[in-house]
Amino acid sequence: MSDKKKKNTPYRPAVLPPEVREGQSVELLKALHILTRDGQLNQDSRRKLKQVYHLYQFIEPLLQELADAATPCTLADHGAGKSYLGFILYDLFFKQREIGHIFGIETRQELVQRSQELAEHLQFPRMSFLNLSVEASITSPDLPAQIDMVTALHACNTATDDAIRFALHKKARFIVLVPCCQAEVAAVLRQHKNKMLGQTSLSEMWRHAIHTREFGSHLTNVLRCLALEAYGYQVTVTELVGWEHSMKNELIIARYTGQRRGNARQRLLAILQEFGLEELTPRFLPEMPAAAQGEQEAV
């Protein structure tokens, strides 16, 4: 190796922790503070790496399916934060392929800038970071009309709902969500609690304050799944095991099949009515432009 090349090659310790995978960028892991300067695993970040690897196990076969079907493999990651997920996906999957582009959507400008700089530094050219809310990204000219996969990992409150709306508009083939707590449904349950206590014994499910919060959160994810089924997605809900320290470990994976589940829309509307949540109908059954409702090719 020439001296010049040696100088430009980042230091790679001879022995790396077993968590670091073949071909993975040590420089990236250091920049994300997953590895310390001397290449050891940062104990505080071990959990984050484990979480993202675990999620990768679910995402990688879906990306491979997209690649096999010769789709452009565009991915939008909503509420990207420091973009751990986007960077690890790029490093493990996109880097060695000539296809694909990852867009990180994030409202905090400093995180967007930091991610942009890191992508440039690592020479990850097919990564872009946009300082936008999820909602604004739906109509942003900086994103393509079609996005193949949408991810949202702990995107706050209703940002997950906006990510679903984004995915519907962009005709995403796959949607991978690990929701954060959503406060809106619980707030409406709380607001109508007295009235509902007189109307239905089901209101016992959310009479106590802690139940209002937890039941609201659970109901939100139930409504999200029904909405996805109503729009032609097949939905799998599972636990993101390995997240033993996280309360928010529900993983929702939706695959576009074009087959709308027969009674999903009706069930969703019935649940909204039974629980006094009718005002949230546009949240869970958003109006879709005709173009976005048209048939898309299922993978």
Ligand SMILES: C[S@@+](CC[C@H](N)C(=O)[O-])C[C@H]1O[C@@H](n2cnc3c(N)ncnc32)[C@H](O)[C@@H]1O
């Ligand atoms: C809990 S962090 C999760 C970050 C990252 N996905 C992860 O798991 O490491 C949530 C991120 O979503 C961003 N965020 C919250 N609401 C948003 C919105 N409406 N649009 C875009 N980003 C949002 C926050 O600024 C924050 O960085």
